[in-house]
Amino acid sequence: xxxNILDSIDLNDKSIYKSFTDRYFSKRYILNVDGIENNDIMxxxxxxxxxLLCLAPSHFFFKNPDKYNxxxxxxxxxxxxxxxxxxxxxxxxxxxxxxxxxxxEWNDGTSFDIPCGMKGxxxxxxxxxVNNPEILREQPDSDGFIAIMLSSIANSEATKNELLNxxxxxxxxxxxx
Amino acid sequence: xxxxAIYKFCKSLGCCEACCLRYIGIKHPNAYExxxxxxxxxxxxxxxxxxxxxxxxxxxxxxHTSEKNGASISSNVxxxxxICDKSIDTKESITNKGSTEVDTAVLxxxxxxSPPHKKRKLNVCVSCLxxxxxxxxxxxxxxxxxILDKKGYECNTFACALSAPIATLLREKAxxxxxxxxxxxxxxxxxxxxKEAWKWSFGVKLGAYINKILDSGAISPLLITVNIxxxxxxxxxxxxxxxxxxxxxxRSKQKRRFVxxxxxxxxxxxxxxxxxxxxxxxxxxxxxxxxxxxxxxACAHAPIFLAGRYIKLSRNLPQSPWILxxxxxxxxxxxxxxxxxxxxxxxxxxxxADRRFKFIAAGREDVDVRCLGDGRPFAIEIxxxxxxxxAEEMKEVCEEISNGGEVIxxxxxxxxxxDLVQLKKGEETKSKTYEALCIKLSHSKFDEDHNxxxxxxxxxIDRINSYTNTTxxxxxxxxxxxxxxxxxxxxxxxxRSRDILELTATLIPEHPQLFALRLRTSAxxxxxxxxxxxxxxxxxxxxxxxxxxxxLLALDVRAVHLAWPPARRAPPAPRAPPPTTS
Ligand SMILES: [Zn+2]
Numbered sequence: 001x002x003x004n005i006l007d008s009i010d011l012n013d014k015s016i017y018k019s020f021t022d023r024y025f026s027k028r029y030i031l032n033v034d035g036i037e038n039n040d041i042m043x044x045x046x047x048x049x050x051x052l053l054c055l056a057p058s059h060f061f062f063k064n065p066d067k068y069n070x071x072x073x074x075x076x077x078x079x080x081x082x083x084x085x086x087x088x089x090x091x092x093x094x095x096x097x098x099x100x101x102x103x104x105e106w107n108d109g110t111s112f113d114i115p116c117g118m119k120g121x122x123x124x125x126x127x128x129x130v131n132n133p134e135i136l137r138e139q140p141d142s143d144g145f146i147a148i149m150l151s152s153i154a155n156s157e158a159t160k161n162e163l164l165n166x167x168x169x170x171x172x173x174x175x176x177x
Numbered sequence: 178x179x180x181x182a183i184y185k186f187c188k189s190l191g192c193c194e195a196c197c198l199r200y201i202g203i204k205h206p207n208a209y210e211x212x213x214x215x216x217x218x219x220x221x222x223x224x225x226x227x228x229x230x231x232x233x234x235x236x237x238x239x240x241h242t243s244e245k246n247g248a249s250i251s252s253n254v255x256x257x258x259x260i261c262d263k264s265i266d267t268k269e270s271i272t273n274k275g276s277t278e279v280d281t282a283v284l285x286x287x288x289x290x291s292p293p294h295k296k297r298k299l300n301v302c303v304s305c306l307x308x309x310x311x312x313x314x315x316x317x318x319x320x321x322x323x324i325l326d327k328k329g330y331e332c333n334t335f336a337c338a339l340s341a342p343i344a345t346l347l348r349e350k351a352x353x354x355x356x357x358x359x360x361x362x363x364x365x366x367x368x369x370x371x372k373e374a375w376k377w378s379f380g381v382k383l384g385a386y387i388n389k390i391l392d393s394g395a396i397s398p399l400l401i402t403v404n405i406x407x408x409x410x411x412x413x414x415x416x417x418x419x420x421x422x423x424x425x426x427x428r429s430k431q432k433r434r435f436v437x438x439x440x441x442x443x444x445x446x447x448x449x450x451x452x453x454x455x456x457x458x459x460x461x462x463x464x465x466x467x468x469x470x471x472x473x474x475a476c477a478h479a480p481i482f483l484a485g486r487y488i489k490l491s492r493n494l495p496q497s498p499w500i501l502x503x504x505x506x507x508x509x510x511x512x513x514x515x516x517x518x519x520x521x522x523x524x525x526x527x528x529x530a531d532r533r534f535k536f537i538a539a540g541r542e543d544v545d546v547r548c549l550g551d552g553r554p555f556a557i558e559i560x561x562x563x564x565x566x567x568a569e570e571m572k573e574v575c576e577e578i579s580n581g582g583e584v585i586x587x588x589x590x591x592x593x594x595x596d597l598v599q600l601k602k603g604e605e606t607k608s609k610t611y612e613a614l615c616i617k618l619s620h621s622k623f624d625e626d627h628n629x630x631x632x633x634x635x636x637x638i639d640r641i642n643s644y645t646n647t648t649x650x651x652x653x654x655x656x657x658x659x660x661x662x663x664x665x666x667x668x669x670x671x672x673r674s675r676d677i678l679e680l681t682a683t684l685i686p687e688h689p690q691l692f693a694l695r696l697r698t699s700a701x702x703x704x705x706x707x708x709x710x711x712x713x714x715x716x717x718x719x720x721x722x723x724x725x726x727x728x729l730l731a732l733d734v735r736a737v738h739l740a741w742p743p744a745r746r747a748p749p750a751p752r753a754p755p756p757t758t759s
Contacts, residue, residue: 003549005613005614005731006614006688006691008492008547008733009614011730016730016731017616017728019728021712024662024663046663048662048663048664048665048666049666050662050665050666052662052712084669084670085669086669087668089669089670124659126712126713135713143710143712145712148662148665150666
């Protein structure tokens with residue numbers, strides 16, 4: 001075949017096998033949010049200042065095998081009714097690092113909040129979590145992401161630079177993934 | 178209408194030959210090309226000064242004639258008399274409209290009477306202010322030629338446009354009102370526009386001077402515009418403030434705008450209300466103290482459009498320059514590779530290429546996606562080109578583009594601007610065929626041994642090929658795709674319905690974990706996002722058909738289903754270079 005697609009890439013180059021998130025995102029971590037041990041979140045920064053909010057693998061959430069619900073109503077704000085208009089994403093809910101995006105409610109009545117960890121605008125809640133809350137546990141760093149946020153280039157860069165990168169994170173949590 | 182009578186009357190007002198023809202309503206271009214010969218038919222056989230004896234002195238003759246007529250009118254107390262009087266600054270001349278009716282017979286019979294007291298300083302036409310008078314044209318020719326020599330257009334035809342003094346509108350109105358007054362059945366609408374007469378007279382002669390053939394603006398792509406100014410314009414237009422005080426009272430409220438007070442539009446408006454009485458009182462047809470002069474010329478060639486299809490062989494080449502925060506991310510682009518040889522062909526300054534060329538394509542592929550098959554349709558708009566490229570040159574351009582090895586353009590052909598519509602429409606409506614190299618990333622529930630290496634089985638292939646989520650015959654997989662994250666920062670967040678129309682998977686025996694896909698999709702489908710599912714934002718994903726996780730390793734566009742370049746109608750007439758001057 002002319003210009004065979006198999007010959008067009010180097011199949012020995014490991015980088016072509018990177019996952020979608022590893023290809024396009026830089027992972028950053030915030031540990032012990034609000035002083036709660038292992039309340040660890042992961043922010044995935046795209047070069048275009050889009051950021052994904054995920055739970056870090058070291059989050060205490062993953063140690064509890066119980067059933068849970070996800071609640072996106074935070075006080076008077078319904079995160080699921082977030083709506084952005086146009087290229088400028090007008091109307092998106094404003095977020096500060098402490099803003100809660102979602103509550104995880106265990107079957108035993110206890111719960112914890114997932115904060116967003118950065119200043120920005122809420123673009124999108126992962127709607128698939130509503131019908132399939134289990135993907136938060138099963139694929140926390142891909143289909144189980146929690147939200148998409150957008151912030152200014154300056155803020156995105158600054159936040160990215162001050163947070164733990166993946167290597168630093170591994171050292172700190174001293175665990176293997 | 179008695180054309181002779183109108184001719185004589187206009188002459189008497191001080192019009193040039195060409196303007197007389199305009200007021201008669203003559204529309205033959207030939208008449209203006211040689212107005213002095215043409216007007217002989219309006220002269221009496223017993224005219225004392227046959228024009229043929231005086232060919233090189235047209236202006237003088239016409240001026241002389243008008244003086245004679247002026248005299249005849251003066252002896253009969255006419256409005257035009259006042260005009261002549263005022264031309265020599267006899268202020269006491271007072272409007273005396275309608276005091277005496279003079280019929281044309283009187284004018285004719287008095288034609289040969291010579292008035293000793295009327296002497297014009299300049300033989301400038303009272304209507305066109307010299308625009309149509311040949312002795313004014315040499316500087317226009319030169320100005321145009323200078324520009325043409327510098328620009329070097331090869332087009333051997335041209336169209337001619339005129340930017341005339343606004344004062345000519347005022348004067349035209351005055352002449353017309355005189356005519357209506359003199360000949361009640363005269364229809365002002367017959368007036369041949371100044372710019373038409375200019376084209377037919379000046380344009381033809383300019384053609385001889387610059388070695389090009391005058392043609393209509395609808396046909397010739399080369400437009401030559403001559404700007405003619407009249408120094409006393411503002412002063413003369415002041416008249417309008419007395420003619421139409423209410424209009425200009427309003428306008429002059431914005432005093433700072435004094436200079437732009439008289440626009441073509443405002444003057445036309447004011448003149449709608451003008452009467453012969455008011456214009457005469459203001460001496461609208463006073464003899465000009467100077468002639469309108471050529472102050473500039475502009476030459477511009479209509480853009481030309483080339484069409485072709487590009488094949489992109491590189492996975493490291495954007496379609497247009499990729500610049501991030503002022504710095505280049507990649508050294509080249511499809512656009513620049515195509516512009517390069519064209520820049521040379523046109524001898525454009527490379528810095529200028531961006532301004533002179535515009536790249537228009539039916540969509541674009543990602544930097545790392547190749548575009549194979551017949552390639553992607555594109556067009557190039559070239560602004561103010563010096564010429565159309567020959568078929569031979571276009572072939573050479575294509576060869577040079579293709580020699581670089583990253584982009585192949587097999588042929589280019591000239592198209593019209595209207596054809597671009599198809600290109601844009603094609604981007605939004607035409608389906609595309611892709612080839613994708615994919616990888617199976619997890620065992621499916623159908624795989625027996627989940628500890629064995631992941632392999633694509635024939636059953637996997639069958640499952641993909643038989644997968645559908647619609648009952649439609651045309652659509653195999655109906656997708657809901659959110660705006661991809663990679664473009665989400667600059668595009669609105671939307672969920673779009675897109676379709677995979679055909680999908681065929683095949684095994685790759687030498688690479689058991691890989692498989693190939695060939696798919697045809699509706700316009701605007703995000704194929705990469707469908708393949709990996711983009712965190713569930715594009716659904717259903719390839720994984721739904723395979724029943725296992727999957728990703729895409731490489732993607733090629735195999736066909737953009739748009740007929741392009743458009744089927745050739747009559748090809749544009751080849752333009753031979755004009756004969757050289759000397
Ligand atoms: Zn004239």
